[in-house]
């Protein structure tokens with residue numbers, strides 16, 4: 001019967017509204033943001049930017065929401081450690097997230113805090129809905145509680161340290177404490193079949209390995225879940241409606257943020273509901289892949305269309321943690337690489353299905369070889385006054401174009417790359433495979449660099465013995481600029497500011513930076529009037545090489561630090577899985 005209800009709700013993957021609502025997790029304010037947090041946000045941002053690039057605003061409204069998760073024991077304790085009132089502490093850390101996201105160009109429509117009144121109102125309404133539908137009951141409850149993960153764990157989820165007698169969460173490694181209390185419980189067990197049915201829908205959970213993990217969990221009976229804590233233990237939380245001896249369990253509180261951001265329970269929220277995609281890290285899969293759809297179904301609401309789950313960043317092979325002193329601060333990293341450089345590195349090197357390793361050497365190599373040498377250098381060469389004294393984006397001359405394509409293999413290869421660029425990158429963006437978008441763009445830029453090199457434009461300048469062939473020189477520059485223009489359009493979701501500078505330099509009008517501007521025939525300057533003047537205000541130096549820190553860093557290779565063939569193959573194979 002419940003499964004029938006899901007079908008009535010229409011959650012079989014058919015979307016009826018014109019909104020594309022995307023969320024990041026809301027971030028705990030018990031510590032400052034690190035690159036792992038930024039990664040969740042950058043994935044969601046790049047996804048949304050791509051959606052906006054594809055769809056004119058009038059057709060579909062893309063909406064991105066992020067925010068901070070500010071209640072619970074963990075936050076209470078963190079404020080105590082710092083010796084400041086908990087509300088002030090939350091204000092300070094929440095502001096740091098806001099600032100990092102602003103600097104990283106995360107284009108959000110809302111930043112929600114769980115301490116805001118609008119959110120408390122939504123949680124109270126949601127609770128009352130669950131209660132009035134008979135899904136909540138009161139019970140004496142005892143179990144192991146993990147404060148760091150804010151969750152109760154069963155015996156099978158624990159490891160006992162024989163020497164100290166302390167138990168730890170098997171998954172996160174954090175210690176747990178024994179708790180006996182009266183709680184409100186949610187009848188999770190009633191929703192087992194519904195949640196399984198939801199998980200199994202096509203492309204519901206991406207990448208597929210996380211669907212398998214959820215189905216494994218769902219193959220065992222689900223216990224009911226505690227959804228409140230006594231107020232005298234957890235006072236920094238939202239009171240349970242009509243019972244102020246209890247406060248709402250922080251995960252129920254936190255998950256409702258996705259609704260409160262839309263103004264729930266006011267009717268307008270349904271214009272955006274359900275989310276098209278919710279980006280989460282692998283450690284919070286259970287909460288989003290089991291509790292969340294069950295809560296929503298219990299409240300009579302559609303669960304999200306898709307969960308996009310990413311793996312974690314380690315540092316030099318180690319889990320990031322304060323105790324290991326290896327937490328990477330995005331603000332410091334941006335001082336080394338620029339924020340655009342950091343965005344590029346995270347999306348270029350991170351893959352959702354397995355953990356990525358963050359290392360300075362790797363970041364430096366990738367950024368120098370790809371953004372500085374391959375992309376930046378080509379722009380500088382095409383704009384150099386020595387070759388391009390009139391500082392123009394020239395038109396191609398048909399007879400030279402035909403000849404260059406016929407006589408130079410590198411010209412043909414560049415044309416082939418450009419012909420495939422839009423379709424290939426669209427496929428990769430559709431699956432959030434940003435690393436493959438970057439691979440494809442870099443392959444195109446390598447082809448463009450090869451073409452530029454082998455066509456020897458410097459021999460065609462007026463004043464050289466062979467030279468004076470202006471039309472051929474202009475054609476070479478126009479072909480190169482066409483490759484740069486297309487790559488700039490494609491890269492906008494990943495490195496929005498650098499792509500903007502590139503397109504500004506080439507004087508590409510704002511109306512011709514949408515995805516469909518890639519449809520114009522190769523090497524045609526489309527509807528753009530050409531030749532046109534380059535933008536003299538914008539520097540052609542796109543990305544400054546990152547200099548070595550002599551004590552730590554080995555010398556990077558002169559040429560592009562591409563992954564080895566076997567590494568690439570491995571990465572692609574995994575992406576398919």
Ligand code: MSP
Nearest residue numbers: 025026027028036037040069254255280281312313
């Ligand atoms: N507050 C909860 C989420 C509630 S959503 C209703 C939470 N917060 S968190 O601050 O701990 O984590 C937020 C996000 O950062 C999660 O997606 C998490 O997976 C991600 N990351 C935390 N550490 C990470 C890495 N080391 N690497 C990549 N992402 C990581 O969980």
